Amino acid sequence: MQRITKFFSDIVREMRKVSWPKRSELIRSTVTVVTTVAFFVAFFAVLDLGISELIRLILE
Structure with a gap:
């Protein structure tokens, strides 16, 4: 139990710093x-849209 108390005491001391x-x-x-x-998000959405359209054009 003493180790746990010391642990939390050390946490409080460090948080003050x-x-x-x-x-x-x-x-x-x-x-x-x-x-x-x-x-x-916008950049990768546009990039994804562009690549998807390019692949659609290639596959058709």
Whole structure:
């Protein structure tokens, strides 16, 4: 039981050392990630559509 208590005590101590991002940094990073993901989704959707049409043209 003492090992478990020490483990959680160590976790709390380490979490106090963490440098958490400010709200503005968090929002900016989130917007960057969402924008990047949306761009790649659109890019690969268009690429997939193009390749599918190309294959359809070849097979007909």
